[in-house]
Amino acid sequence: NKKAEDLLTPETLKIIVAVLCIILLLYLAYQLVPKKTALAQARENLNKIYFEIQKVVKGEKNQSDFGVSPVGRNIDGSGITLP
Numbered sequence: 001n002k003k004a005e006d007l008l009t010p011e012t013l014k015i016i017v018a019v020l021c022i023i024l025l026l027y028l029a030y031q032l033v034p035k036k037t038a039l040a041q042a043r044e045n046l047n048k049i050y051f052e053i054q055k056v057v058k059g060e061k062n063q064s065d066f067g068v069s070p071v072g073r074n075i076d077g078s079g080i081t082l083p
Contacts (some may be wrong), residue, residue, distance in 0.1 A: 006012075036044075055061040 052061065
């Protein structure tokens with residue numbers, strides 16, 4: 001069976017392995033690309049915060065629902081305090 005032997009030569013196997021490696025590298029590179037830019041994510045977070053603040057202003061939510069430290073308390077242990 002000469003055709004089967006020709007298809008599985010070492011050179012052919014090297015080409016197949018190389019193509020599979022390139023496909024794997026492209027997939028991994030695609031996975032590393034962030035889905036959202038930092039600016040888009042920041043805008044989304046600011047919108048969420050804005051709408052939550054609006055709920056507090058309208059009386060739909062209580063300020064204590066957010067788990068935020070009271071005014072003048074240390075927020076994260078870094079020494080930064082709220083005014």
